[in-house]
Amino acid sequence: MIESLQQFDVALFLKIHRGMGNPFFDWLLPLMRNRYFWAPLYLFIIIFCFIEYKKKGAYIIGMLLVTFAMGDLIASRLIKPFVTRLRPCNEPGLADEIIHRVGCGSGYSFPSAHATNHFAIAVFLIFVFYDKWKPILPIALFWAFIISFSQIYVGVHYPIDTMVGALLGTTIGLITSKIYRKIQPQL
Template identity: 75%
Template sequence: MIESIQQFDVDLFLKINRGLSNGFFDWLMPLLRNRFFWSPLYLFIVVFCIVQYKKQGYYIIGMLLFTFALGDLIASRLIKPFVARVRPCNDLSLATDIIHRVPCGSGLSFPSAHATNHFAIAVFLIFVFYSRWKPILPIGIFWAASISFAQVYVGVHYPVDITVGALLGTTIGFATSRIFKTLQPDF
């Protein structure tokens, strides 16, 4: 059973990493997963929350930072060392099959911290702002999913790493949004 899941994961990884290869994705996907690429968005969220919601905006930013920290702690510090799955770009059995589009790094693969963190942030923001701005739902999910997909395309994560990271991040984002709503019931 485990072997068949792992083989499916490798096959799907190669279909994305090699099978979807094209010049536009080769340009776009490394950008989407680059932490600095999204800096203007993060700055906008901070400024928007503070300007629009004053004191409550600081609480939103604080909980957003807590959400990110919790996701990163659980994915990177607790689960990854326990599972110790090698990244596909460092897997010697894939050395001749993989297309390397970004530096691989020496970190572990399961779960994807990028997927965990971005889904946690997206879901937190969705639950906090959905009643005020409905388009945040598809925009937030598309944003987190595109960053997560890029991780597979560039060769640093398997699809299962992304899926579990997305589920973990969704759970964290939901939990922290509930905490926020409990602490700020009038928001």
């Protein structure tokens, strides 16, 4: 069962990583996973929260930081060292198949911390802002999805790494949004 799941994961990885390869994705998708590319968005969220929500905005930003920290801690510090799955770009059996679009990194692959963190943040933001701004739902989910998909395309994660990261992040975002909603009436 585990072996057939891994074979499916590798086959799907190769369909995305090699099969979908094209110059536009080669340009776009490495940007989508780059934290510096998204820095203006993060800065906008911080400034918007402080200007629009004042004290409550500080709590939103605080909970966003808690959300990110939980995602990173659980994915990178707890699960990855326990599972120790090699990244596809470091897997000796895939050496001839990998297109080096970005640096591989030395860390482990399962689960994707990018997927975990961005789905956690997206779900948290959806729960905070959905009542006032409905378009946040598809925008935030697409944002988290494109970052996660990019991880597969550039060759640093298998699809199951990002799927599990997305589920983990969604769970974390739900938990932190519930915590935020409990403290919100006191703000």
